[in-house]
Amino acid sequence: MASLSTFAQAPMVVPSEMEFAGVKLKITSSAKKEIEETLDLLTRSQYHFQLLVDRSNLYMGMVEEVLKKEGIPDDFKYLAIQEGQFVSDAVSTANAVGFWQFKKASAQELGLRIDGVVDERKHIIASTVGATKYFKRSNFVFDNWLWSMQSYLQGLGGAQRTIPEKDYGAKKVEINAKTHWYIKKYIAHKLAFEGFVGEGRKHPELQLATYEGRGKTLRDVSKEVNVDIDELKNLNKWLVGSRIPDEKSYKVIYPVKSGSRPIAQNTERPRNEESKVSESTKSAEIKQPEKSNNNRSIYAGVRPVEGNIGAFPHVTGNIRNEYEPDQIEMNGIDAIRAKPNDNIETLANRVGKSDSKIRKYNDLGENGKLRSGAYYYLKNKKNSGKVHYHIVEPGETLWSISQDYGIKFKKLLQKNRMREAEELKVGRVLWLRFIRPANIPIEYTDVILPKNNPIPEDKMIKEVSSPEQSTGKQTQTTPEKKSDFEEEESVEDIEIGVTRKVLMATAADTIVTHVVQPKESFFAISQKYGIELDDIIDWNGLNVMDGLQVNQALRLVVPKAYFSKQKEATKSVIKREVFHEVQKGETLWGISKKYNVTIEDILKWNNKTDNNLDLGERLKILQDN
Template sequence: MSPRITMRKKKILKLTFSLLFILPLLTQAQTPQVPAELEFADMIIRINPQARREIQLDVDALYRNPSYFKVKLDRVNLFMPYVERELKAVGVPLDLKYLVIQESGLIADAVSTSNAVGFWQFKQGTAEEVFLRVDNQIDERKNIVTSSRGAGLYLKKHNNSFDNWVCALVSYQMGLGGAKSYFGNRYNGQKVMDIDRNSHWYFKKFLAHKIAFENQLAILTSSRQRLVEVKVQGPTNLSTLAKRYQVSEDHLKEMNKWTSNGRIPAGNFSLFYIEEVSPDYQPAVIKSQPEPKPSPEKATTTLAAGPMDAFPKIEGNTQRATQPNQITINNLDGVQAAKTTSVEQFADQVGIKERKLRRLNDLDSDESIEAGKYYYTQKKKPKAAVETHVVQAGETLWSISQKYGIKLSSLKAKNRIRKDRDLKAGMVLNLQDHRKRGEDIPIVKINQTQRVAQAKPEASSPTPAKEVSTPKSATPSAQSSQLSHTVSPGETLYAISKKYGVTVDQIKNWNQIGSQNIISVGQKLTIFKP
């Protein structure tokens, strides 16, 4: 055989091999190219040539294996409508949705080397900060809805410090303290940022995911499937729900890894399963579902009233509150004591060890269980659902911690107070943020009128409301100028307070905003600017 023929065969083999590698890529969309400028959130991002080459390498890597990219894209199209819904609900720009792809590839039970878990890769402590439940029954880090809501809250909180979504996004990886040290305040409020070789790698990696996936959503999918969310009321189990929704129990286990043992405790939860759709199916905008109406046979009620009297928030089968796995207390599993007894006997009744029951409820060794009181069977949280609590006569640190489901140690640490003898009626205790060192605890005057106003806010009249003493800082001075502020999308009370140089509590007081800090887009707020 001549050398020329041998060389020709080698070229043919080489060409064939190249085609085998290239053809699958050609069946996909062409690999997108990194632009010199793009929009991100409410900002303009300008990328210099060196950074563009760096980001392009990551984009190319995402497209390198067409089969792998297609599998990932299928997951993206399955879960992304719910990610978008939850980010939008908390006021986070939808561009940040690509971060979930970067973090986990939308794998529910993904675990990092640092033991971060779930869709958005939360560590347990951080998950609890954004009110995700993580225990031996439920891990909401593996629930696409609750984890996306938690990620949105986390990102939004960090953006309040920077007013810059690039810095907020990087702080997701570094932590708020690390990001503040890294960025300082030089980018605060900037709407145009330049990205170069010295820019943080995490944001450049994010841009690669945004560029790779933003034009591919809802196309190139290998199946016609959609993810269905239904609200279920516990206690129940996946076996029962599989029959109800006519899917296999194994399928429910695969799609609901947030429940580790197939059992769902008392409370409301989002359950997911996949259904096949017709070829002409067009995805609709996913809206938040209303809470399901309780079944009459379960007699489910919520015992809640005004801002303070809304706690503890008891939900579930309240007619069987003295039995385990029937109610939640502030969204945590709990039970009501039917009679006064010892901790040992009560622990036997609810089916947990005495030592654990004491630890969960911060009970000393010489304390007993009191009839009618509520006790937790799940670990309390480091923060409450509301910001502050006004101490009432006769309350103790323990009773306040039980009222809101906050750890007793956290309550003490946040307020730098250790003993019940240091409590005074009218003290405004922090339930979420730590009080600054040396900062005095404010005290407001309380009276019976205030208690009635809190219990029945809808029946209060202007006259009794004036009898309630408020902190001097909440009362506008004669020199204050009255302004009207219209709430814009994504704004928070904190951001508005910083804009006008007032406090969140002042805005809440002037506009009669409840303890949940709920404001809506377009709402008119009265501001007394000093």
Template sequence: MTLRLPSLLFLTFFSTLGALWAQIPQVPSEMEFADLIVRINPQAKREIQLDVDALYRNPTYFKLKNDRVNLFMPIVERELRKQGAPDDLKYLVIQESGLIADAVSTSNAVGFWQFKQGTAEEVGLRVDGQIDERKNIVTSTQGAAKYLKKHQAVLDNWMTALVSYQMGLGGAKSYFGNQYSGKKVIEVDRNSHWYFKKYLAHKVAYEGQISVFASNQRLAEVQIQGPATFSTLAKRFGVSEDHLKEYNKWAVNGKVPAGSHTLFYIAAGSLPVEPAIVTTPEKKNSNTSTSSSSSAASSVYKQADSYPRISGNTTQAGKPNQIKVNDLDGVQASTATTQSQFADRVGLREKKLRKLNDLEPGARIETGKYYYTEKKKAKADVETHIVQPGETLWSISQKYGIRLASLKSKNRIRSDRELKAGMVLQLQEPRKRGEEIQIVPVKNPSSAPRTVIAQNNTPAPAQASPPPIKEEKTSSNPSYHVVNQGETLFAISRKYGITVEQLKSWNNIGSNNLISIGQKLVIFQP
């Protein structure tokens, strides 16, 4: 039978996408940054590579984040170029906020480039009751470029100038002295500043991904004259009011104040590099209700992409008092272990650790998972969460730092048996008595692109045999398997009639194929 062209293109696209995810970029021994040559010794390479691997750990979430990168990056590149700042600084905005307009750090830094209010005002950004330009991709990029150029003029080195973004000019001068002034070759080792090594990880991770499989959607920029409401502007540009609010969070009160301002919205096809000036209303044949629902769905998926929010010294995430998880003290498990051993490692009593993380007695501490060392919150920072295949009430509560009992109470759900993929769970306000839980379509994880690493650490193609389980024949309600002594991923996959790669994808198992006795694995059977 002859394969139709559209089907062939579809298969080619996903085959190429699979190959893309299969190859995690490797940290080189030498790379360029701004006007510098950066040489990285083997120990620092391993350390930076761990951060690169972490960024790629969930291919689906990485792609969602990369979609944001491709949406905003043309504007970031343009504004850096206008300010005469190095193009390489564009990776810093990914590191700082993940290109989330209203991101807020533990130190109350806000926006795309994470400015505190005082610093924002120093570089000419408007922050008041009507406008917060830290949430405007154009003006915040201009401010970041001015800030970094000012520090570079004093420090005479782009590496130290970049680190000064985290510790301030005074802190950088005190930390580095004059040892790097005018220097054009930088040696990176275990003693190099963690912030610069984290930056290098983001540069390595995203350098080859910008514009890869970017959609034909572009961020339109139009110059408008306020005051104006989003309701009126939505009709003018053929999008929903919620859509305009999503992409114009710089307008603090949900409306554009008096004066000339740049409005942003998503449009298909190529757009001018410079903002267009709109003086008369324009009408487009768009379905407003569809746009609204699409915007709402994308907003929820963005939440899944950006949580848990990790800040602090991520290179020491396995040690206590180094990182924040959703603005709470937390720690990452570097190895699978028992609650007792992990509690000793992080300086807590076992009972306290169990209570803070809603752990059942005997539950294993799993590699790579984040655990809290202070009490979780009664509600999350976002309103809703769409249940993904394989998730449990516990994993969702850990994801957002919300207490398990609170999550159950808000949604009137008692156990994982009641969870279904696509359920929209309440994370702030309780579900009203008698109110149905909304269910929206979600993709089964078996259809998501996967990272496949061969035993010799070279990229390997996706398995051709046995064939993958078709999504429509895979149950959306998971069962579970507890790992017994001597069991391997291959043995478990054969037992349930699935592939090893499906099992790894469903349970976020890395290329080392590491599982531990007592570990609870999610299984989606045909």
């Protein structure tokens, strides 16, 4: 297992060039700064970094095996850390759940089972297989794994609207200030964890193994592997019912401690059943959950392992005397902490400044009041933040964020193109360093909700780790109550919550009625209109597992831009047929540009299922007259 002593001595450096899944990345100086910010947030606490490393290594071998089997580049394993940080039952504000943060309808379209028996989003192997299906479907469109990863955040339609078609199939990509922040965040995760996670690295005292559980109960398995039933429940929250289904393989996760070996088991399966499962896997439709996209923050008993909250404000100086003037700084600005009975007058008197100065420095206005125990500035705040972005967490306001980062309230509004203060939606991406460009819309990302109970894997790691193995001091701990952990609700009682999205159009949208045609699927309709599958489900109060009926009426919120494209498409209905003979070195992208058509059209006209071309192959092309 990698030691963090080396990490502590040698700061991580963002290179000018690196590779991701066969794509060469050239990183500009402006992008380096953003990546370094995320790296700093990830690695600032050596203790919590090590905790995440240990938790990731418990599962990473399983993820690597699935990626290899499904033909997905190994680099995607670091995205698993970025998405769910290997917390099986992580739930976001948008009801995205599990290791890879899937919303219910999207997961079911990918072939994952979610019902009163199992929730495969919480199963490390099943959910990783689901993620690989999405990556394959997306890469079929982009022919570039980097854009496929970006679409995991934006959805396929969102990524297609963002990424220029000329960049499809690119083998070299420049990472600059305009590159989507989700990609830059991923690069930081890869740089932070690639020397410490995966490739056979394991905790010396704790590993996770799998045991075939089809048709059994967890109590049956606990006896067979000699593991406490409560430990099995905590590691297998994917099982909602009392008995594991027997129609396919379900691997039960169990701990192997202190040098013990996994239980040997005969898991051979009938060939006809393997073939049946394989075919059903291939035929599953693929769609990515709308994640109003990736700074996703998760709590591991402290705030936070990643993200911005908790990293700011930075309070330094003589903390013991933080209630007195000239003792501490907050974000590099003179500050003081308010006493329990303080008001603006008493605090101003203590620091020798006027009431109006205190109000001005802290954007309190005429009616603003002090909060007991909060920190307040004694000099002007800055015009910009020290980091580029902040993801809004529950309970936060524009004022509290301006205080956390030491940025003037009006400047925060200006950088986010707000004329006046707005109520913030959880997950909104706020700009702190620069003004959000006019051509970049307001973005949102899911925020994983804090957990009341300690993460079971972390609890086991702490139990088996000796003091000599500890690599840092815990600085922001949350006391663990044994009763909290023991009284965790039974997996049989868990209910999966659903939040419906309201059918409501903005100035850029219009509400239409779509009549379902023969053989149309949810996925096909979502792609036709460039909307998200989950939204179709929510707007119409449907269940994706019930399917669609011919002539069924669906109410949809469709971007007005869709109708503009339709008008352009109908200007030249009559087309002439020509044939192109593939020459050496030609690609589908190059051919599509030559004839001013799309790659998807060429594939459809020639009944092709992939981007591969043969020398001399004749391709049918339909052109406008």
